[in-house]
Amino acid sequence: MGEWTTAQVQDRLELAAGVMRQMPGVMPQGFFNAWPEYFHSFADKVGQEPQMRRPRPSPRQITQAEEAMLWLRWLEPEDGRLVWARADGMAWKPICWQFGISRATANRRWQYGLAVIVWRLNGKLVPRNRSMDFVVRSVRA
Secondary structure (H helix, E strand, C coil): CCCCCHHHHHHHHHHHHHHHHHCCCCCCCCCCCCCCCCCCCHHHHCCCCCCCCCCCCCHHHHHHHHHHHHHHHHCCHHHHHHHHHHHCCCCHHHHHHHHCCCHHHHHHHHHHHHHHHHHHHCCCCCCCCCCHHHHHHHHHC
16 A cells, blocks of 8 residues: 555544444353343334344454554554544544543644554654654645
């Protein structure tokens, strides 16, 4: 693949969050249900809305999601949680409350987190002696 962009990284992280939402919940070992499954008759189903199920993610989607989640280890732990919360679809206001920061700071740190991931995916080391703004601007250029 060519050069990564912030839009591609953001899309991949959002897809990873969607895949993780579709995965079945974790059950404790030995968990089972002894009740028989109830089969509804036709008369029971009359007037009910059909329940549509989303298909389970494919193995390829799961692999790509796991790969995208590993990108977050390149960030500081708090920045990684912020980027993941935003990819998971959390609104800015709860993010700001959770991290105790302003909306502008949250947006700046989110952009910086995406920029760091882009730098690393493109095979570059993130300069430690440069500002966050420099890292974000150099990815856009």
